[in-house]
Amino acid sequence: MTDAPLAPHPDPAAGSAAPSALADRDGVLAELSAHVSRAWASFEHPRPVEPAPDADLVRRLGRGLPDVGDDLSVALEDAAHVLDSSVSTARPLFLAYVPSSALETGVLASALSSAYDANLATSAGTADLLDRQAVHWLAEFLGYPAAEGHFTSGGQTSNFTGLLAAREHARPGSREHGVTPGSAAVYASEEAHHSVVRAVEAAGLGRRAVRWVPTDDQRRMRPADLEALVRADLEAGVVPVAVVATAGTTLTGTVDPLGEIAAVCERHGVWLHVDGAYGIPAAATASHGHLFAGLARADSVTVDAHKWLGMPKSCSALLVRHHGVLRATFGHEEHYMLHEGDTGNPVDSTFEYSRPLRALRFWLSMRVHGAARFRAWLEGTLEVTRTFVDAVRAHPEFELRHDPMLTTVCFRHLPPTGEGERPLSGGALDRHHVALAQALQHDGRVFLAPAELDGVTVLRACFTNFRTDAASAAGVLDVISEVAASLR
The missing domain is CATH 1.20.1340 (dopa decarboxylase, N-terminal domain)
Structure with a gap:
């Protein structure tokens, strides 16, 4: 390390100085x-x-x-x-929430993009072409027929954008006149992410507009119950704005039956938005692609490339199936960004104004690694998950709490008991899991977080990091047992 400064220090007495190069x-x-x-x-x-x-x-x-x-x-x-x-979250045994790999190509793209600081609110020249190509590459990878779309700051923004488009589609002019309270409804499963509720609130529909659709024994939205709720609202004069299906719930990784939900939406002319922020990359895999049948019938789709696709945060995307819906939702005239004829600025199709070239992270990573490598990485995390699930089932100290569809596993630790001791249960077992998760985070070898499933506290692991291999995952239960023993 050198003792000489790499950048000159401005002389406070010299007054205002222009920023200087390093x-x-x-x-x-x-x-x-x-x-x-x-x-x-x-x-x-x-x-x-x-x-x-x-x-x-x-x-x-x-x-x-x-x-x-x-x-x-x-x-x-x-x-x-x-x-x-x-x-x-880039560490191989960070298993809480929905971690990312923070791919090295994505890091390099982030640095390069920041250096040029392109702003996609207005025309950015050749960067616009790369942005559009990245959107179409992402849609092609997922098997979704996107007509347009853009990269956003995160799943909350992508879901909000999709819901605003659905609102304008269901109630044309609502962006100007607003929506009468109680006159519109949005449908989501009981397992939907809270960003859906926040989007409904921010769109001016009010939290009471959300209709919670019951789920089946696999935690998937029940299409028959959805149909009944939509019919009841129509008969009451309430406009169904959107159905939000989830392709990989945060808590359990459940994929809703997209094809059956799409059929309900098509019968009643309701916008179908798929929140696939976490799970939808599995649509590109041979082993799990069938779970996403019907995806191509959705009107809009959210995918967080900064989750299972390995990009550094933040790098989400909103894809839509029809041309023009985004401009109908966001287009506007302004005196400081003039339009040429009927050609809008990029910001006329987005909720966000200043937008960096987030697409470069996905574009460079896909350009360097290729779609086949990404599919192999996804299959690898699915295989690691299956191995981990088998280990949980076989271990006497652990209990599997659901049968995972994707890469999220909820399980419990059952502390061994000595002679004459009663097993922990009820609230005591819940408190054990909270204390165990905190101890694991302090220990540092494995990062897990507690969650609540079916009224009980569990440990939840999510395998979306491409660096997590079977050998690393195999030792997780041993670490948990060791740390749990230290709590007794």
């Missing part, structure tokens, strides 16, 4: 490259322990606003230490 660009890039390379190397295998930040770093993070800049090498070193001692 004094040693090649040098700082070499330092940054070394930090990134060390991070990538640390992701190749599970860590035996999560490092804690040193006391000096913690003190520096408590300082106030600096008036004079610091040495760039020192600041970069601190930034790297902060991240290395933080929770990273």
